[in-house]
Amino acid sequence: MTIEEGFGLILKKYRNQSGLSQEALAFKSGLDRTYISLLERGKRKPTINTIFSIAIILNERPSKLIKELEDLLDAV
Amino acid sequence: MTIEEGFGLILKKYRNQSGLSQEALAFKSGLDRTYISLLERGKRKPTINTIFSIAIILNERPSKLIKELEDLLDAV
DNA sequence: TTGTGACTAAAAGTCCGTG
C-alpha cells in the first residue's frame, strides 16, 4: 500500500464517522468535491496544508491521522 | 506563522540535531540540496510523501514532526 | 555551508460534466 492510498482510507473512515458527505467536507474545507474523491481513492498526494485543513474540519489532530497512517503502513 | 514556515523550523531543528548538513540530508533522502533549503525557509509546502521521506532519514516518526508542528502553531 | 533567482517537469487542485 502506498502512503497516499493509506491516507485515502483514513480520510474516508474519519469522514464517514463525522457524517459528512464528500461534498460537505469539500465545502467546509474550501477544497473541491472531486479532489476529496481523488484523495480518498489514493490518486493524489496532499500537501501538508491540505492535511491540516482536512484534519481540522474533521475535528481531529493532523498528527493523529498521520500516526494512524504510520500504523497502517507498518501493519503491512 | 504559516504551516510551511513551522515545518521548516522543525525540519531545520531535527536536521541540526542529527548533525547532517543540508547537502548530506539531501543526498540520503534523494532530494536536492536547494529543495531542502526551500523547505527549511518555508517556501514550499511538502506533500505527504516528502514529509515521510524526510522523517525517515532523520530517524523520526512523521507523526512526531507533525505533532511538534501542531504545538508550535498552537503556541502562537 | 547555505540562500537565491531562474527555470522545466510534474503534480496539486478546480470546474465542467456523466452514469
Add this chain to the structure above:
DNA sequence: TCACGGACTTTTAGTCACA
C-alpha cells in the same frame, strides 16, 4: 452520494549556476 474523466490553472518537485 459517489466514481470517474477531460480540460484546465496553480503550485510544488526538482535542478542549476552563482553569490
